[in-house]
Amino acid sequence: MLQQYHIPVLAKETIDLLQIKPGGIYVDCTFGGGGHSRAILDKLGDTGKLIAFDQDADAKANIPGDARITFLQYNFRHVQKMLRLHKIAEVDGILADLGVSSHQFDEGARGFSTRFADAELDMRMDQRHPTTAADVIKTYGEQELHKIFERYGEVTNSKTLAKTIVQQRQVSSLKTVNDFKHAVASAVKGNPNKYFAQVFQALRIAVNDEIGALEEMLQQIPNILKKGGRAAIITFHSIEDRTVKNFFRYGSFDEPETDSIYGTKSESPFNVITKKPISPSTKELNENPRSRSARLRVAEKK
Missing domain, CATH: 1.10.150.170 (Putative methyltransferase TM0872, insert domain)
Structure with missing residues (x-):
């Protein structure tokens, strides 16, 4: 069922760049078919935790029988509030794949x-x-x-x-x-x-309200990510990509104006890991044509 539901896009690149710590706490904002979550679980040890969000009730059918995962049927715009309810103040990494799942397109x-x-x-x-x-x-x-x-x-x-x-x-x-x-x-x-x-x-x-939800989620990342923790966001169109790029680079959704006397005033809470977005390989494009517009950006909290 997992393969039919959704093939995880840029999975290896995303997991490699998240630099999973075996005992860490990670958030998958877009559980979907569970492909990215399973890849994270494979890297976690017995004490590691994964919090998975998905607002689509259909995604619940894909939850693996693994005590390390907690599934929350909420939009990721509520990520900080829901983590607090589960007594989690900070996490080691956060992932969001903003694509519509193949399951949603095919139903x-x-x-x-x-x-x-x-x-x-x-x-x-x-x-x-x-x-x-x-x-x-x-x-x-x-x-x-x-x-x-x-x-x-x-x-x-x-x-x-x-x-x-x-x-x-x-x-x-x-x-x-x-x-x-x-x-x-x-x-x-x-x-x-x-x-x-x-x-x-x-x-x-x-x-x-996908752009509104994305902006709300991004604004919460600096508060929930540990120092040195990483955020990986996969986008599928230019509006999303521009929103993520600007927030990682400037800490805001618009490129800040440069003050002629004091220089640029706003400073991002992140170090950008991917100077240019990562695109799917030719091999992945051949195996999963729906991945063609995917772009991965990763940033690390200062």
């Missing part, structure tokens, strides 16, 4: 993929959350939709698409993948598959 009913015509537009990673992608399409204003497609999907004609949706939802149900694709067909530019992939990415990010 038609979840509505993540453009491949399942009759699937409802859901896209919730945490099904306890009330807002689906269909709700976003039906209720968000034109300006709000425009910003979502522009920022999160880099859709070339995001303004036209937003206008088309607002017009079409008056006469169409826009409940399923097919409903939506037919309704906005006139707005599609270029390769339809690529276009809808960008549109679906934008909707998914909005539904799950």
Whole structure:
């Protein structure tokens, strides 16, 4: 089941750079199929601990029978609070693989993929959350939709698409993948598959507040990571990668302005280990084509 669920991306590179200590405490923010967690457990000794987070209830089926792992069904934006509840103040390393799992893409009913015509537009990673992608399409204003497609999907004609949706939802149900694709067909530019992939990415990010959750999690890392502890983050699109890069490099999400008299004022709490992001090898790309856009960045707390 593990292989079908999700193949862990950049697993060897990530585990090597985390420099796992046998007796350490580690956090896997995105348990998913458990591939990265199992690789961490392989490096831990009897006294080591792993805290695994995943907001998707389906991930619970992949928890190994290992006393060293504690699984928490929460979004990783709550990492510090949940660690405190489990009497953990600091950890030796933290990992987050921000990709949508293959399981989520391949389960038609979840509505993540453009491949399942009759699937409802859901896209919730945490099904306890009330807002689906269909709700976003039906209720968000034109300006709000425009910003979502522009920022999160880099859709070339995001303004036209937003206008088309607002017009079409008056006469169409826009409940399923097919409903939506037919309704906005006139707005599609270029390769339809690529276009809808960008549109679906934008909707998914909005539904799950992925950038907001990522920023909250990153801001907590300096407080929960021991000195010399490492954070490894795997991203899958430019918005995530830029967010992680800037936070590791500057300790903020935007590149700070340089003061002409005093120099750059903000200082990062990290030493950046990966000056450039690490990409999958040719071998990994051949074995797992879905890894093609993965980028790994690692930083160490000063």
